[in-house]
Amino acid sequence: xxxxxxxxxxxxxxxxxxxxxxxxxxxxxxxxxxxxxxxxxxxxxxxxxxxxxxxxxxxxxxxxxxxxxxxxxxxxxxxxxxxxxxxxxxxxxxxxxxxxxxxxxxxxxxxxxxxxxxxxxxxxxxxxxxxxxxxxxxxxxxxxxxxxxxxxxxxxxxxxxxxxxxxxxxxxxxxxxxxxxxxxxxxxxxxxxxxxxxxxxxxxxxxxxxxxxxxxxxxxxxxxxxxxxxxxxxxxxxxxxxxxxxxxxxxxxxxxxxxx
Numbered sequence: 142x143x144x145x146x147x148x149x150x151x152x153x154x155x156x157x158x159x160x161x162x163x164x165x166x167x168x169x170x171x172x173x174x175x176x177x178x179x180x181x182x183x184x185x186x187x188x189x190x191x192x193x194x195x196x197x198x199x200x201x202x203x204x205x206x207x208x209x210x211x212x213x214x215x216x217x218x219x220x221x222x223x224x225x226x227x228x229x230x231x232x233x234x235x236x237x238x239x240x241x242x243x244x245x246x247x248x249x250x251x252x253x254x255x256x257x258x259x260x261x262x263x264x265x266x267x268x269x270x271x272x273x274x275x276x277x278x279x280x281x282x283x284x285x286x287x288x289x290x291x292x293x294x295x296x297x298x299x300x301x302x303x304x305x306x307x308x309x310x311x312x313x314x315x316x317x318x319x320x321x322x323x324x325x326x327x328x329x330x331x332x333x334x335x336x337x338x339x340x341x342x343x344x345x346x347x348x349x350x351x352x353x354x355x356x357x358x359x360x361x362x363x364x365x366x367x368x369x370x371x372x373x374x375x376x377x378x379x380x381x382x383x384x385x386x387x388x389x390x391x392x393x394x395x396x397x398x399x400x401x
Contacts, residue, residue, distance in 0.1 A: 169375050170215055171198045172206040174222035174288070174360065175315040176247070176333075179340045180391035181220070184384050191378075194371060202315040203227075204286040210235045210365060217368040218375065220360060222247075222316075222334075223288035227361040237364045240376060245360035246394035249292050251348040252323050252331045252338050259330075262348035270297065270330070271305035277329025278311040280319040288358075289316040293332040296355040320344065334358070336392040359396065 173181055178200045185196045199206065199216075203226040210216050211233045219236060221227040224243070230236045251270075253259045262273065270279065282290035290312065297303035313319035316333050323331035324343030331344070338346045362379060364372045377400065378384055385399040 167193065167371075168195045168197055169217050169369065169372060171196055171218045171220065172210060172214070172216040173198060173200055173218075173220035174203045174206070175200045175317040176222055176289070176337050177220055177360070178317070180336065180388050180393060183391075184379065184387050187383060187387065188375060188378050192374070194375070200315075200317075202282060202287045204283075204288075205314070207233075207235075215367065216365050217372045218362065218364055220244075220362045221288070222358075222360055223291065223356075224359050224361055225291075226288065227363065230363075235365055237366050237368065240368075240373070241361055241363035242376070242380060243359050243361045243396055244379060245388060246396050247358040247360065247392070248335045248352065249289065249296065249332055249350045249355065249358065250335045250338050250346045251350070252320075252333055252344040253329065253347050254323055254326045255343055255345050257329070257345070257347070259347045260345075264348040264350050264354075265300065267301050269305070270302040271309060274306065274309050274329050277309070278322070278327070279306060279309050280311045280313055280322040280328035280331040281333065282316050282319055283312040283314065284310070287313070287315060289319070289332065289334060292355045292358060293350075296332075296350045299354045300350075339392050360393075 189195055203221040207226040207230045210230055219230060231238050251262055281293045284290035284294040311328055316337055319331050320333050320337050320341050322328040324341050338344055380400050382399045382401060385395045389395060
């Protein structure tokens with residue numbers, strides 16, 4: 142864009158009563174765990190309808206997002222699918238720690254392609270996941286870094302199923318990537334969040350992991366240290382009854398008492 146074009150754009154903004162900075166501030170940049178996409182898109186649309194503020198949202202594994210923020214990627218809000226990656230971001234001093242709220246809970250489930258013969262798998266101590274997978278693969282997030290994979294491995298270790306099943310795992314870059322592998326029939330089974338399974342018609346839930354088989358699934362949300370001023374109002378909206386109604390519709394558990 143030429144200098145003349147930039148000047149003309151600035152004059153138009155000033156004529157409308159907005160400075161270029163003010164116009165820029167009408168957008169909030171959110172980095173959010175991939176599993177949040179459907180629900181958070183609707184929450185953000187509701188906030189935009191109320192305020193006119195628009196969003197730029199990047200969805201990926203929490204591990205990827207935390208590292209991008211650490212490397213200087215511009216973000217106002219970070220929504221992680223586990224406390225570890227929020228703690229990591231705080232330790233790197235990229236998060237405004239007093240704004241942190243442990244907002245949501247979730248559960249992990251065993252899924253299969255919608256036309257699979259598997260149905261109602263009892264998930265308990267000693268269940269044989271490797272046998273259930275047969276000659277196929279089991280998809281989940283990378284167990285070393287992606288939260289859903291970490292939860293999955295913890296559960297399988299506690300239930301005594303990890304060692305036999307480990308060679309059959311296909312490690313995906315995010316929970317949504319794992320979900321896609323199962324929906325396409327490229328994996329016989331997958332371990333994802335229940336909220337993901339509910340929005341993908343190509344899969345079915347065949348079992349739910351006991352809540353005590355893995356660390357509690359907690360989604361913390363916080364502003365970054367470089368967040369715009371309007372971010373605090375958006376964070377307040379995420380804690381509201383209106384946001385709670387939307388998030389619970391998608392299967393998330395609201396972990397705090399909502400504001401009005």
